[in-house]
Amino acid sequence: MKRLILLGVLAFGLLASAQDITWMSTQFTPIAEGEFVRNQILAPFAEETGISVELLNVEYAEFAARIEAEYQAGAGEIAVLCGLHGDLAPFAYALADVSGITPGGTIGSALMSKGYMAGKQVYIPLMQATYLMVVNVKAMAYLPVGACPWALTYDDLLAWARNIYEATGEQKLGIPAGPRSLLHRFIHGYLYPSFTGYQVLAFDSAAAVDMWNYMQELWQYVNPAAPTWDAMDTPLLAEEVWIAWDHTARVKEAIVQRPNDFIAIPSPAGPAGRGFISVLAGLAIPETSPDPDAAAQLIQYLTTPEVQVKILEGVGFFPVVAEAAGAVPAGALQVLATGVSAQAASPDAIVCFIPGGISDEYKKIYRDTFHKFVIQGEPVDAAYLREQATRLRELYLEAGVAYPAPDGS
C-alpha cells in the first residue's frame, strides 16, 4: 500500500515537471481546425520536446481583455499568442521583442517587417491567407473574348456572368452574403480599394457611387440564395455557382474534393487597381509570459517547412517560409497556391490589411450599405454614403487607431 502511494507521488511529480504552456489564439477557432492543430501539430511537438501546449481559442474581445489584464497585473498565464496583424498591433507595448528567435525556416523581409513596430520585432509571421475567386472549369467556355482569367477586371466579370446567364438561364455567380459570411471583407478589402483606391478614405466619393451602381448591375447575375450562404465550398460543390469569391479556407473543401474541376484565380481589378486583403497571422510572446523559452521553441517548431505545409493542409492558411513554397503537395493545394501567388504578384496589386483595434461595428456599416443598395436595390444615395462614412470615421477616432493599409500606409 505504501509503495503504491509512493509510486503515485512520483508519477505526479513527473507529470508536474513536464512543461505545460498555454497558447492563446484568435485563429483556428472552427472546431475542425482546432482539433487538427491539437492532434496533428501540438501532439507531435509534445512528443518531441516534452512541452505540452494547451491551445486556447478565444474571440478578439477576450484576447484583448486578457492581454491587457495580464500586462497590468505584471504576471500572467499565457505563454505565447497567435493573432492576426490587426489583433496584435494594438498591443505592441505588452509584447516582448522576439527578434532573438530564429524561425524554423526563412521568412522573407517583406513579411518580417510587417511584424516590426514600436522599435521591436513584435511578432513572427506564422501563416498568411487571402480571399480569391474559384471558378468551375465549366465556366471557362463562357469567358468573354479578350479576357484573361489571371488578370480579370470587374467589367470582365460582369460580362462573364452575363454570358453564362444568357446561355444557361441561371445565375452562376456567387458571393457569400449570409450573416456569418465574410461579405464585409469583399466590400472593404476588394471592392472599395479596386474602385476608389482606399478602404476608408473614399467611402463616399464619386468612385464609390460608381462602385455601388456596378454592384447593383452585377447582383442580377448572382445566385439569389447568396444571402443564406456563409461559405462558398458547399455551393461550389453543389454547382449552384460556377464562379465564387471567398476566403481560401472557405473554398478549400471544394477544391480538395474535386481538384480537377476548379481553378483558383486572382480577384478582379477595378479602375483603381486590383485590391485584395493579405491576412497575416503571427506568433508573439507577451512580456508577462511564464515560460518564454518554451514559447520560443514552439515558435521555431511552427515555422519549420514541414509544419507550415501541415497547417496549409489542415487549416487552409498558406506558409510564410520560403522552403515550404516548394513543398506544397500537388493537387488541390497546388491549385489554391497558384491562385494565391498569382494574386500577390499582380502588377496592379493594392495590398490591404484588415482593420484592427476598432469596434466590430465597422462590419455592420459596410454590410448595411450593401444590404440597402445591392440586396434591397434602392437607388444609390450619396447622402446615405456620407452618413455612413461619418460613422465609420468616428469608430476609428474613438479607438484612436490609424486607418489600415493602403489608407494609412
Added chain:
Amino acid sequence: MNERVRKVLGTDTLLPYWLLLPTLAFIGVFFLMPLFKAISLAFYGEDGFTLAYFQKMVSDVRFFDALKFTFLFAVTIVPLQVVTALAMALLLNSGVRGSRFFLYIFALPLGISDLAAGLIWLSVFTHRGFLNSALYALGVIERPIHYLSYQNINFTFLSVVVAEHWRATAIVMVILVAGLQMISKDYLEVAEVLGARGWKKIWYVVLPLLKPSLQSALIIRTIFALQTFAVVLALAGQITPVLAGEAYFWQFLYRNPNVASAYAVLLMVIAIGMTWIYLRYLKSRVEVIRG
C-alpha cells in the same frame, strides 16, 4: 443540544424558510444576479445611466423589420399550433385503436434541437432540396425555384412557419393531453346523456374545462414563439430578421453587448406584456363550475 438549536434557528416555525434558503441562494446567485447585470448592460454605459443604446437599437436599419417579423411569426404560428395541437390531443384521447402509435409520432420532433429542425427543413426547401427535386421529377417545374431568397420573402416566411409548426406543436399537444385527462369523465357522460355529441360536446363541454391548460399552453408557446431564432437563422439567415436574432448578431458579430441587451430587454417586455394579456383575458371560471 437539540433544544438550543431549535430555539436559535426557530426551526419550529421557520423550518420551511430554512429549507428554502439553499434553493433561493442558488437562484439568486446564478439566475437573478446575472439577469439584473444583463438588464443593466442595456441601461448603463461608460458614463452612467443612458438611453443611447435603446436609441441605437431603434434607429438600426433592421429594427422595424425585426419587430414586424417577430410579431408576424408569433401571431401566425401560435393559433395554428394551438388548433392543430387540440386536434391531435383529441385524437389521442379518443381511445381510437392505434392512438398510442400517434403519440410517439407526434412527439418525435420534441427530441431534436430547433437548429436541427431548421436544417431538416432547409434540406427540403433549399435550391437543390427535396421539394424542388420532387417537383422537377413530377414535371411540374422546368427549373429549380429559389424558395429561400430575398425575392421570395413570403415563401421564406411560410417555410419558417411550417418548420416551427412541425417542430413545436407537440409541446402544446402534451400540455393539452394532460389537461384533457384531467377532465372528469362524469361531465362527458352527462353531456352524452343530455344529447350533446361530437362537435357540440367538444365546443360546449370539453373546451371550457380545458381553459386552464389552454392558458398555460398559450403562454408558454407565445413566449417561445417570440424567441424564435435558430429556425429562422437556419432557413432565412437575415432575410426575415427577428428580435432574438438581432440580439445574437449585435453580441457576436458586431461585439456590442449593450445594444444586444437592449434587444433582449425589449423582447422580455413584450413577453411579459403578452403573458399579462393572457392571464387577464383567459381567466377561467372552472372554480365556479366545480364548486
